[in-house]
Amino acid sequence: STGEEGGSQMMASATLADELSPLPHGTSENNSSPSLATAPSLSPTSKKSFYFDTPEEAKSEALRLAELHRTGDAAEVLAFMRHTFGQESVVDDPVLAAIAQRKQEVDDFCSTIDSREGWICHLDNGEKLRVLYKGTEGCSAATLRCEGLVDAPLIDILSVLNEIDLFKMWVPYFTIPIKLGLRDSLNLWRNGRIDQIDIFKVDMPWPFSNRETCLFIFAVDELESARPRIVARMYDTDHNTDKMPRDGLRCIPAVEDGACRLGVDGGIALYPKSANLCYLQASWTVDFKVDIPGWLITFICRQFAWFAWRALKHICRSASKSPTHMSRRAHNRALYGFIESRLKETKLLVPPAVTPLPDAMLADEDDENNAEEYDESSPHDEYYNHARTPHHDSEAILHKVAAERQQWESTHPTAGGERKDTGWRAWLLGA
Numbered sequence: 001s002t003g004e005e006g007g008s009q010m011m012a013s014a015t016l017a018d019e020l021s022p023l024p025h026g027t028s029e030n031n032s033s034p035s036l037a038t039a040p041s042l043s044p045t046s047k048k049s050f051y052f053d054t055p056e057e058a059k060s061e062a063l064r065l066a067e068l069h070r071t072g073d074a075a076e077v078l079a080f081m082r083h084t085f086g087q088e089s090v091v092d093d094p095v096l097a098a099i100a101q102r103k104q105e106v107d108d109f110c111s112t113i114d115s116r117e118g119w120i121c122h123l124d125n126g127e128k129l130r131v132l133y134k135g136t137e138g139c140s141a142a143t144l145r146c147e148g149l150v151d152a153p154l155i156d157i158l159s160v161l162n163e164i165d166l167f168k169m170w171v172p173y174f175t176i177p178i179k180l181g182l183r184d185s186l187n188l189w190r191n192g193r194i195d196q197i198d199i200f201k202v203d204m205p206w207p208f209s210n211r212e213t214c215l216f217i218f219a220v221d222e223l224e225s226a227r228p229r230i231v232a233r234m235y236d237t238d239h240n241t242d243k244m245p246r247d248g249l250r251c252i253p254a255v256e257d258g259a260c261r262l263g264v265d266g267g268i269a270l271y272p273k274s275a276n277l278c279y280l281q282a283s284w285t286v287d288f289k290v291d292i293p294g295w296l297i298t299f300i301c302r303q304f305a306w307f308a309w310r311a312l313k314h315i316c317r318s319a320s321k322s323p324t325h326m327s328r329r330a331h332n333r334a335l336y337g338f339i340e341s342r343l344k345e346t347k348l349l350v351p352p353a354v355t356p357l358p359d360a361m362l363a364d365e366d367d368e369n370n371a372e373e374y375d376e377s378s379p380h381d382e383y384y385n386h387a388r389t390p391h392h393d394s395e396a397i398l399h400k401v402a403a404e405r406q407q408w409e410s411t412h413p414t415a416g417g418e419r420k421d422t423g424w425r426a427w428l429l430g431a
Contacts, residue, residue: 050076050077050080051080052077052080052081052084055081055085055089058077058080058081058084058085058089059081059093059096061074061077062074062077062078062081062096062099063095065077066099067192068221069193069194069219069220069221070220070221070222070224071099071102071103071106071220071221071222072103072220072222072225073224074099074103075099075100075103078090078096078099078100081096102218102220103220105233106220106231106233106267109231109233109266109267109269109283110229110231110269112283113145113147113269113281113283118134119132119133119134119145120132120133120134120135122302123306125148127148127149127279128148128149129146129147129148129309130145130146130147130148131144131145131146131302131305131306131309132144132145132146132147133145133298133301133302135294135298139287139294140287140288140289140290140291140292140294140297141263141285141286141287141288141297142285142286142288142294142297142298142301143283143284143285143286144283144284144286144301144302144305145281145282145283146280146281146282146283146305146308146309147279147280147281147282148279148280148309149273149277149278149279149280150277150278150279150280150312150313150316151276151277151313151317152276152277152278152313152316152317152319153275153276153320153349154230154270154272154275154278154343154348155329155336155339155340155343155349156316156317156319156320156325157270157278157280157316157319158230158270158339159319159325159328159329159336160312160315160316160319160325161232161268162194162335163325163328164185164186164187164196164198165185165186165187166324166325166328167182167185167200168182168183168184168185169315169324170311170312170314170315171185171308171311172304172307172308172311173203174304178205179203179204179205179206180202180203180204180205180300180304181202181203181304182200182201182202182203183201183202183203183210184199184200184201185198185199185200185201186198186199188214188248188251188252188253189245189247189248189251191245191247191248193334193335193338194217194218194219194335195216195217195218195245196216196217196218197214197215197216197217197237197244197248197251197252198214198215198217199212199213199214199215199252199253200212200213200215201256201259202262208290209258209259209260210256210258210259210260211259211260211261211262211288211289212255212256212259212260212261212262213236213238213261213262213263213264214236214237214238214252214261215234215235215236215237215264216234216235216236216237216240216244216245216248217232217233217234218232218233218234219231219232219233221342223272223342223343223345223346223348224346227271228271228272228346229269229270229271229272230269230270231267231268231269231270232267232268232269233266233267234264234265234266234267235264235265235266236261236262236263236264236265237249237252238261238263239263260289261289262286262287262288262289263285263286263287263289264284264285264286264287265284265285266282266283266284266285266286267282267283267284268280268281268282269281269282272346272348274348275343275347275348275349286301
């Protein structure tokens with residue numbers, strides 16, 4: 001390579017050494033999900049042929065691919081290095097080891113959301129929307145998963161998800177029957193095109209203190225893999241300081257007076273089906289750090305997830321007509337120009353000549369007459385009016401809370417036969 005290219009690779013190495021993070025402990029399932037029955041396999045990357053004469057050549061290519069966020073392809077180069085030059089050629093290099101760990105972290109997350117094991121289905125409308133959760137009894141955490149089709153171009157979806165400070169435009173904020181929702185969201189630190197640390201502040205109902213979380217977010221581009229996708233991973237900075245970039249840690253503020261920091265671990269996977277249609281999977285485990293029954297935490301999160309999904313689809317459909325989002329895309333060409341070039345390369349920027357989907361698949365979910373779209377277990381359309389604006393009728397939600405509490409108590413009898421909740425906990429549970 002030329003001297004200029006060599007200097008560029010040295011800069012890339014320094015950047016990656018600071019920003020890439022190790023892999024958390026844990027294993028994942030390998031069961032395939034029926035939600036993506038058309039996917040060719042669980043193999044996340046296509047098998048490419050690589051050959052390099054020296055470890056230096058291979059490392060240079062791995063760094064180039066990692067800088068382009070093509071972590072899967074970079075991992076293939078690392079596999080070649082291990083096989084040809086020995087394990088030490090990767091594990092003894094902290095930058096290359098970090099690339100491999102980041103790739104493994106993405107694969108573990110995707111294996112988890114591909115699996116059906118351990119998940120309880122709350123709502124299943126096929127590819128339109130699924131809401132699933134995992135039991136949280138005995139702890140203050142909730143694990144939720146939403147997946148379904150979003151009929152919007154991939155770049156519109158990515159622009160909505162990337163503009164963190166605009167989340168207040170669409171993330172639900174409830175005032176009835178309780179105050180709950182996103183109050184503020186800000187970007188604190190950014191490195192390169194995508195890697196960032198953001199803060200989210202959530203208003204909680206009395207008697208709970210408000211919550212906030214600082215998330216480290218990165219993404220990988222696997223649009224040319226055997227299973228094309230873009231994956232974003234995120235986790236809180238408070239419980240993952242060993243994985244955080246050093247520069248980013250200095251930007252994290254102290255906890256707001258009276259607030260409590262949440263523990264969060266999750267991500268989003270986007271599978272483009274065409275230029276104007278994507279399958280989105282999102283999953284998070286959130287530790288709310290509050291002493292209330294697991295059934296109530298899970299119930300509230302399921303309802304909030306349903307509203308948030310609908311709001312996300314709305315804003316993604318209108319992003320290309322939103323002056324605010326389009327202005328952001330015009331000013332941040334380093335990111336959005338890069339995305340557009342990648343979509344052109346993969347033929348996902350312009351609509352292809354394909355047969356349109358049936359009207360039923362792309363029907364507007366706001367049509368109140370389209371009652372067959374949701375079963376009886378899903379919230380009614382009128383509930384959506386509780387988000388961001390007050391609504392006079394909260395009886396349906398209160399009845400549903402009471403019904404879920406009754407069901408929970410029937411399967412969790414209290415020792416001695418009588419429940420003795422006192423104070424605010426008794427009020428909250430309606431005892």
